[in-house]
Amino acid sequence: MGYGSEHDYRPCFWIRGYPVYATTLLVAIQVAGCIAVSLLMAAGHGAIISFFTFSVPGLLTKFQIWRIFTYPLINSPDLWFALEMYLLFQFGREVERFLGRSRFLLFYGALILVAPVILLGAWAFTGYAAPHIGSYAINFSVFVAFAVIYPNVGMFFSLTARWVVIILMAVRTFQLLAVQDWQGLGVFWGVCFCATYLMRRFCGRSSDFLSHWIRNLKNTLRNNHSARHLKSVEKNVTPVEDDYEEEDGDFHASIDPLLDKIAKHGISSLTRKEKQRLERARETLLDKERKH
Numbered sequence: 407m408g409y410g411s412e413h414d415y416r417p418c419f420w421i422r423g424y425p426v427y428a429t430t431l432l433v434a435i436q437v438a439g440c441i442a443v444s445l446l447m448a449a450g451h452g453a454i455i456s457f458f459t460f461s462v463p464g465l466l467t468k469f470q471i472w473r474i475f476t477y478p479l480i481n482s483p484d485l486w487f488a489l490e491m492y493l494l495f496q497f498g499r500e501v502e503r504f505l506g507r508s509r510f511l512l513f514y515g516a517l518i519l520v521a522p523v524i525l526l527g528a529w530a531f532t533g534y535a536a537p538h539i540g541s542y543a544i545n546f547s548v549f550v551a552f553a554v555i556y557p558n559v560g561m562f563f564s565l566t567a568r569w570v571v572i573i574l575m576a577v578r579t580f581q582l583l584a585v586q587d588w589q590g591l592g593v594f595w596g597v598c599f600c601a602t603y604l605m606r607r608f609c610g611r612s613s614d615f616l617s618h619w620i621r622n623l624k625n626t627l628r629n630n631h632s633a634r635h636l637k638s639v640e641k642n643v644t645p646v647e648d649d650y651e652e653e654d655g656d657f658h659a660s661i662d663p664l665l666d667k668i669a670k671h672g673i674s675s676l677t678r679k680e681k682q683r684l685e686r687a688r689e690t691l692l693d694k695e696r697k698h
Contacts, residue, residue, distance in 0.1 A: 414506040415678050428507045429498035432514065433491050436541060439479030440487060455480060459537040460522055462529040474522050478541035486542075494545045497552040504555050505608055513551070513604055517544045520597045528589065536589055543594045546574070547601035554605040661687045 417425035446454055457470070460477035464470045481487045502510040521543070525535040553567040561570045575598060582591040664676065664684050676684065 414508050415503070418507070427499060427502055428511055429495060429502050432498065433495050436479060436481065436494075437491060440481045440483050443480055444483045456537070459539045460525065461537045462525055462535045465522070465526075466529075475518060477521070477539050478518055478544055480539040481541060490542060490545050493549055498545075498548045501548055501551045501555065501605075509608055513601075513608070514544070514548070516604060517547050517597055517601060520600045521593045524592050524596045525589070528592070538589070538593065543597040546578075546594075547597045550575075550598050550601045551605045554602055555609070 417427050418431065419426050443455055446452060457464075458473065458476040458480055460473045461470075464473055481490075498510075501513070505513060521538055525538055529535040550571055553571040557566060557568040559567045561567050565573070578594060579591065582588075582594065661683065664680055667676065667680075
């Protein structure tokens with residue numbers, strides 16, 4: 407199963423008619439980890455939890471590789487964790503719809519690796535790095551990815567997703583600064599930066615201006631069709647090229663409803679074939695701009 411295949415955008419499996427996506431599994435795994443932590447602490451076996459935190463000495467001297475992947479599972483069972491899981495489920499599903507399952511899991515896996523890399527760097531420069539636990543920065547960065555894809559989507563009190571991310575990042579930054587948690591601040595900003603960078607890479611050059619080119623693609627296609635027709639007449643195109651122009655007109659007409667659909671229901675409402683058609687239109691425009 408390669409990237410972009412039709413199967414990559416389908417559920418992993420179904421349970422009694424309910425689709426289970428990769429995002430759903432991530433939420434279930436983290437909830438199970440939180441429950442396990444609670445039970446261990448209640449039974450007086452909290453020391454076991456230390457074997458699953460990320461610890462640089464444990465990784466480098468004892469080669470406990472599992473710590474790289476288990477630290478996000480250690481979370482406190484509180485209201486903030488419940489809210490975190492709700493946000494992951496809501497916005498992670500949208501990011502998964504946009505990327506496809508394989509690239510979404512690669513994206514999430516990369517976010518998990520950011521904290522170990524930063525802490526290993528801190529250990530190399532300062533000789534000290536505190537143990538690290540929790541998935542807050544990772545799951546918040548999924549929301550950052552959502553804001554990169556849909557920056558102008560309305561959220562709270564008429565604020566768009568872009569501004570909600572900026573406000574929440576500022577609040578979290580000042581919280582960490584107040585307690586002088588420099589390690590936590592570095593991890594938080596590092597994971598958020600990684601999420602932004604990867605989403606732009608996954609989406610291509612136009613990811614920064616996704617909403618911009620969606621708004622302008624319709625007008626560009628309309629103007630482009632007229633300009634190309636005039637240019638073809640001036641060059642005395644053959645009947646074969648005339649047929650191509652006619653097909654191009656049909657192609658333009660087929661793209662027009664897709665842009666209306668995006669404007670009304672968002673890009674996630676498109677099917678895989680519709681996304682491929684839209685991507686071909688974008689590539690056609692880029693090729694035209696390079697030629698001119």
